[in-house]
Amino acid sequence: MAFFLLRRLGVMLITAICLTFIVFFMTNLHPNLEKLAKTQGNFRMTDEAVNSFLERNGYTQPLAVKYGEWIGVLPSHRDTDDEGKVTGRCIQPGMDAEEAPEYCGILQGNWGYSTVFKEPVEDIIGKRLALTGKLMFWVMMLMVPGALILGVLAGMREGSRTDRSLSTLSISMTATPEYVSGVLFIAIFSSSAVGLKWFKGTATSAMEDANLENFLLPVVTIALYGMGYIARMTRASMAEVMTSQYIRTARLKGVSFPNIVMKHALRNALIAPFTVIMLQFPWLLNGVVIVETIFNYKGFGWTLVQAAGNNDIELLMAVSVVSVIVVLVTQLISDIGYVYLNPRIRLS
């Protein structure tokens, strides 16, 4: 088990490095840098001015070097201008160049400075992540039990009327992406045109004070899409387990139907959906971005859109790092959970 964990962690690390490098590469392509230079300086900069700006800030170094500096394994770039003043990433305003640390990448906790928000990136990420965490918590609380109940009830008696109606329901859920359901919900429950006005069409106020009125719609919007998918998986898995021989053994042993479902089928049926739930995270992030945009909830997803839309390289890099890590950690949890749930693998 320890060996397995170590190997998984190793693969995870390599994946994280590869992915961040790709993002780094793409955000540091020349047109992006040029745009950065122009937004930092002025929009009518000459090419020469752009180049000297880039050179001064170390953007013209080889990609691998820049990446190493960003990570914090290579000493950060410094530039001495005509007046002998030394500038660089590590040198905070008002700090003496001599005292400044040599390395200041993400490993040292220096995530950079957002050009859009004019704030250190780590502060933004922390704040926004907390907001999205709140959203995700409620999404999971709604989605996971809902999906499992839906799936188990449907798969319990394959082909029954309950199965047909619940399956159709979950299919409809997967067919409704967040930007459709979000729009429909707002239209029905909060627009003046329909006039129900039960909930609020924006969740901006939920950032400070979340309540049913301002938070239910975004939570439901994200949860529904994922719920349908997980419910279908659970149903398929449950239906398969219910036709397996050992369920027949249990039935012919005289076990009552509720006990067959609870004691014999459930654990075996949950192995597959568990992995699915965990692998849902890259998708959920999609939903988060869309929903935060629709409901104007300024969380992590909203930050991603802002960073990407405004060419805020360092913020975008930080967003990618965080989302890649979240995805990889959930994958790891899914692997471990799978092994735990499945004694065939655990004990072989």
Add this chain to the structure above:
Amino acid sequence: MTASDDYDGPILEIEDLSISFFTRLREIPAVMDFSCKVMPGEAMGLVGESGCGKSTVALGVMQDLGVNGRVVGGTIKFKGRDLGKMSMEELRDLRGSEIAMIYQEPMASLNPAMKIGKQLMEVPMIHQGASKEEAYARALEVVTDVKLPDPKRMLNSFPHQLSGGQQQRIVIAMALMSKPSLLILDEPTTALDVTVEAAVVDLVKELGEKYGTSMLFISHNLGLVLETCDRLCVMYSGEAVETGSIEDVFDQMQHPYTQALFRSIPLPGADKNSRPLVAIPGNFPLPHERPPGCNFGPRCDYFEEGRCNAQNIPMTSVKGFDRHRSRCLRFEEIDWDAPLAAVVTNAKSEPGEVILKMDNLKKYYEVSANALFGGSKKVVKANETLSFEAREGETLAIVGESGCGKSTFAKVLMGLETATDGGITLDGASIGDVPIEARGTDLVRSVQMVFQNPFDTLNPSMTVGNQIIRALEIFKIGKTEGERRSRMLELLDLVKLPREFAGRMPRQLSGGQKQRVGIARAFAGGARIVVADEPVSALDVSVQAAVTDLLMEIQREEKTTLLFISHDLSIVRYLSDRVMVMYLGHVVEMGDTDQVFSPPYHPYTEALLSAVPIADTSIEKEHIVLEGDIPSAMNPPSGCPFQTRCRWKDQVPGGLCDKEVPPMRRLAEGHEVKCHLSDEILARMTPVIKIAAE
């Protein structure tokens, strides 16, 4: 507990039972007009080929026919109570406590995520309301009864940690937890190896007597039924065709199907040249295409037009016998003792030149000890110093149970794997380390293979004709499309399939027909060596004979060398010239068929011979039961591979068996044995199978 405790009538009474399955298109009758009676303590065998409805009867008794199945007529009475009229609660009380069932696939019938102890304890906890402690004590007792080592550890394990034989014992233990009055066994040993099967059958018999349980034993194997049951019922296409006591049905059969069945199985005494098997012509009818009148009519030698197909045939009692009934209009007219008419016998073909030679072939695999977590590499010795020669036109049988390395050997010969050490020479050229990609067309087409599973041997998305034509293309036979097409049709003639089959898809063919196509494909390029990997073991008994004969016939004509891999000693004795017995990668005995099948034996051959069930009441077998399971090839025992299960081990002085792998010893011309036993002990061995004095 209830009034049924002092009930002394029949345990199970089935009358005129009919069961149908309903699909979208039609009603498919699975069982028709079926009656039988099981008395207390009696073991009833239910025999028939696949699709004859025997398992449906069992599920009908359990009242567990699924959504589509329904009892459409007749009654099933258990201890006098009609099961069909019971409520779900009453049925649930009965299931597991009064009627228990054992299934074919032990692994699949145990819950993989629940500890064995818990699965066993559930039964008394549900039915007797036992406490955890009582249930545990009972589980421990039963697990000891089924002779599993270390019962406490067993109860604390998950199913996948046990071997197949152990799992089946657990399933048996589970069935016996509440001492049921009726035990239904649905092909309980089909998934197990022969020697393990023998031990399990033994156990079932013993426990049946100990607990006084009545049994309904479902099997396709007549020999197994002979060993376990008191009475039997032969089924064909949804109907019982003959029922009676074992002796009556085996020795004085009164139905043409029973007779044909016995004539098509290789009993001792049958021989491919002097007394060949008689295959039942034609095919098993599909459930919705049954003929009018007698279902067996179209395939019956005694068929009489206008009489046998005119009406439904009822079961009739046979006069002069106890409870012996037959579903045949003509059974009183038929002379049952008449000898087989005009059997074509063949001259024994003389083997020619040596064409294949194996010399100290070794094949080792490196595998990770743990598939998921990686870890240390282990070497699996799949084949250990294999040496033999095969001659032109000869049939060499390779016998052994799972894990003996016979399939690995086939792979190496075919070039799918290369040998670790040693050599294979074909016509003097070394091919042992030439992988299939590097083999020339000539070589590839001269070594071909017939596969085991008929449902898997043909590509389901290509027509039969195109698959054979493709083989011809690859073998560079025929210059034009037309030539290949006519050659393909000839090949279909060769394997006795109608030419229209060329345009059919594999799913439209029956198992036996698919296997014929497989044979045609193997012989497409004029193969000189054909490896047949259990070519008939997945087929029904009546089809087996036909396919075996076909294979023999083509072999005789083409002078092909046949390497016949099998675990079934009956068929091996019937068709092979020489036999090679393998165990855990080693050849333990090799010789002419007669030499191997008569003493002196290798102890493993001896046990194997004893384990094979033979459907002949005049045969007396010495009873040898091997302890335990076949060791894993990943973790073989030290010294002699067979030492862990050998009953002769204490006859070898100095614990030699634990220390050294015995050398190959020559006992007689062409007869070799890998054993430490001294010559005199070997000479003392008695035949395992004896034909009782008439």
Add this chain to the structure above:
Amino acid sequence: MEPLSTFQVILKILLILTPVWIGLAAIFALSITYKRRLGLFGKLFDSPIGMIGFALVMFWVLVAVMGGPLDMLVTHDALGQVSGMKNKVPGTPLAGAEEGEYAWYLLGGDNLARDVFSRVIKGSWIVVQIAPLATVFAFMVGITLGLPAAYYGGKLDTVISFLANLILAFPVILLFYLLVTPEIVETGLPSYMAMCLFVFPLIFLFLLLNSKFHTRPALRTPLLIGVLGVGLWLYFSLISDKGTPVSFMPSWLDLFDIPGGILVIFVSVVFVNSPTVFRIVRGLALDIKTRDYVAAAQTRGEGAWYIMLWEILPNTRGPLIVDFCLRIGYTTILLGTLGFFGLGMPPESPDWGSTINEGRKLLSIYLHPALPPAIALLTLVLGLNLLADGLREESLKD
């Protein structure tokens, strides 16, 4: 003129869609008549779920084809603005309609005074064109890589699987933002990716034909020359576009140019879908690889690609067809997402995602610009999902 009532609006829409109803009826009548001879497709008509799904899908396909290239159903120019029609509710008559012009905005006008009804119909053509095609390309990539990964296993499998997992671990939305922004497009990265991804169908075709017919050179050589010739021409026309870094074909040879950002969108969608297809194909192939007919092909000395493409692949078709339907639905959703974030699509584009995005800004006051495209997308994806479910159920039966 009076504005139309809700009932009249529905009636008029149903009337305009008459050719679609006729088409649907014809397809259903034909299919049900011959359903016993049509294999799996025919069996679909035994399942109510499958039939509903098929009807929904065919409805949109017919609408798209008739409304798109045939220009039949649309009442107004999808890009044309009519003064005074801004944000007008459904059924509003056109102020000063000219002779021969349709007199109403059946589903109202959007914030730029364009006809919502016509835009939804024009938008369907974009989806119906891109989604299936992109899915086909993703399947080609997934199959061409997934089969050898499963068949050979070992290092090759490890490497390809790692790459696939890499892409799968990438948050889709981030990938889109990185790929589709104008700055990245300017560097030509998407065009280079297109070069790589679109070569897979050619490789696939080549391997498919060569492995089967290499035993008959007289047939193979002309066949390959013909197929690959046409294939290469299409390929070069596809990847060579004026105004991108990859532009080398003289215009008289270049069959077509992909307009605007469509190529970029296409590439991203294929790129995102391929790893999932890869995983599915790999899983199925691993299972089928152990069958005896594969061993039989090996023992008769067939080449690896013949075994992969002709022995293994045809027998994975059931699950793959089901996944194909699901994946078109998923691709439709992705396209909508792209439109929703305004990525890649030209700003005036009538595609559903962009229309929903524009409409949602005024959602609390005007429902009608956002709702029709949302419902359109919902029904199409629902149809595809139901169709897939019906196919799966029927393929498992009997």
